[in-house]
Amino acid sequence: MRCASTPRKRASGWTPARASRTPSTPAPDAPSKEKSMTTSASSPSPVVVVGAGIAGLSAAVSAAEQGGSVVLVDRAGPLDAGGNTKWTSAYLRLDDVYEPSESFVEEVVGFSGDRTSKEYIETLVDRLPETMEWIQRHGVRFRRFPTYFVNSNRPRLQPHGGGEALLNTLRPVAEKLGVEFRYHTTARSLVTAADGRVTGVVVTGPDGEQVLPARAVVLASGGFEGDPAALADELPGDVSTLIPIAPGVALNKGEGIRMALQAGARRSGQWDSFHAEPVDPRADNPEALVMVFPYGILVNKDGERFIDEGRGTVDETYESTARAVWSQPGGTAYFITDRKFERVADRERGVLTSRKPITAGSLAELASALGLPADRLAETITAYNKSVVDGEFDWRRPDGKHTEGLTPPKSNWALPIDEAPLLAYPVACAIVFTFGGLETDPEARVISEQGAPIPGLYAAGECTGIYYDKYPGGTSVLRGMVFGRVAGIAAATA
CATH class of the missing domain: 3.50.50.60 (FAD/NAD(P)-binding domain)
Structure with missing residues (x-):
């Protein structure tokens, strides 16, 4: 395949001097202690x-x-x-x-x-x-x-x-x-x-x-x-998160x-990027996905929204959402919704974490449970609720139920968050494979x-x-x- 290359820094771990053309030259990370090397001439090479x-x-x-x-x-x-x-x-x-x-x-x-x-x-x-x-x-x-x-x-x-x-x-x-x-x-x-x-x-x-x-x-x-060292050399963010x-x-x-x-x-390929997915950082099961972010809002550790959660269907937006979460303080965000989440009939199909959501009866209680600034979270959700326009909610497809006058906007699936119990999942960015x-x-x-x-x-x-x-x-x-x-x-x- 003849793919265009993106200019990038040359990390020393990836571009050492050309390897010797003799069998005695291991890669830079091979053990330093010499050990016997064997070859077999008794049969065709495999x-x-x-x-x-x-x-x-x-x-x-x-x-x-x-x-x-x-x-x-x-x-x-x-x-x-x-x-x-x-x-x-x-x-x-x-x-x-x-x-x-x-x-x-x-x-x-x-x-x-x-x-x-x-x-x-x-x-x-x-x-x-x-x-x-x-x-x-x-x-x-x-x-x-x-x-x-x-x-x-x-x-x-x-x-x-x-x-x-x-x-x-x-x-x-x-x-x-x-x-x-x-x-x-x-x-x-x-x-x-x-x-x-x-x-x-x-x-x-x-x-x-x-x-x-x-x-x-x-x-x-x-x-x-x-x-981790190669990731730090190539990727633009904090790979530790x-x-x-x-x-x-x-x-x-x-x-x-x-x-x-x-x-x-x-x-x-694009050396400074990778396949990303949104996951629950609390979970200990593989692929602990949280793929329901359009049905609520995402806030960072400062209690602020940072992305249009409803800009497209999950399969179109999950990767860019995960990368946006990675760019937030500490590489963490929180998906917040309320009782109306029950309207999403297939919601369990999009939540693969082994951990239960964090629930609360009020915004103040939820902020305390998540460790978020209560005043700022309340301001964020109040502003969001006031911007939601009337319309018919349809979880199955983009429904046009949006916000007005809000930055960032929410383009679909906008429902007020005002009906207890409130619930939340922490969300972090998972790395699947490098590009x-x-x-x-x-x-x-x-x-x-x-x-x-x-x-x-x-x-x-x-x-x-x-x-x-x-x-x-x-x-x-x-x-x-x-x-x-x-x-x-x-x-x-x-």
Whole structure:
């Protein structure tokens, strides 16, 4: 994919001097203590896949189906491997099993301000039917299912059992095909020949440091959302207030991206942005979403509104809302509503936190419970209530029930907050995955800084950068599956 690059600072952790072309050069964060490195000349070199999420397993299975040997490495153990895929609902932006919407390409490219490669997305659509046929042949089943976007009228396709079901289906297939899984093993750097071809991977694991020789390497190791230092280098805000959406986030530390950059790969995607979701910071469950913010108001720690909560449906606005919350003092806000919230019949579908709302009988009591300035909160809600115009409330779709003379305005679903009990949820910004990554072409080959494919190096999933500005929901698992399979076949047959 040929995506425009955004000017950015060069963080020292991402752009060290070009890696040596000998097997003895680990990445900068590899252990300093030298350990034995082994290679094997007794059999043809395998395809080495880095990462056991949907992109990595799709690559491993597809490569093994070509008849060659495959080694898959993952820093996690067998119970925790799978990256973000293990924890996601895995909604797919599809109208049917084989069919995206007619406007799929235009929507995805348009979300990026036309910076995402149209050729890449067209290839995704072209390869979609065969990929869905392939994954179903291995036992995955899909259903159309309402999402947590309460006022979106567009159900999305979902595998039965979500992302974990994808992993639980493909992993035994890979094992049956002879894929060698090396858990608790972290890839550190690439080994390249004199002509620039990637010929192996330096890894550290239970047996120390080793070189795994490879006929080709597929990077499928996620973004760098699990590396606080890299986030601080690249993102513009206080990364300490970001909440990992799920445990898999912490395992994605960016080594796959880093080692490819060391080998001369080109950056792509928006490096200073990420996929964001609004969550309850009190909760201990993964993906503790609070997707009902249009049905009340959001205030910051100063008791002030800062955004038009009803400017669009939840699926259109949740990400920008989460980022707006991140920009507030302490990276926290509070969703406040009242008894009229009960009019939203499907409200429970949009609240996935394990914690109950904070309730109160009066504004003063609520302010005390939330630790907000009581006078300022009262002023904010009084001004909001006075600005609400008459109209018919319809939670299912934008209803035009708005405010007048209020800054910021509320464009839809404006109901006064004046009927006890009052209730509130704290809201923070969760990081799901980073947008910045490697440039790849429609054959999943990693592209060099000179614009040519790096021989023997492929990448798929969230370590590849295609997103800018706004995440087109339901595309991450989808592209990981499609281009993971593309990468696996190409790596095994090149």
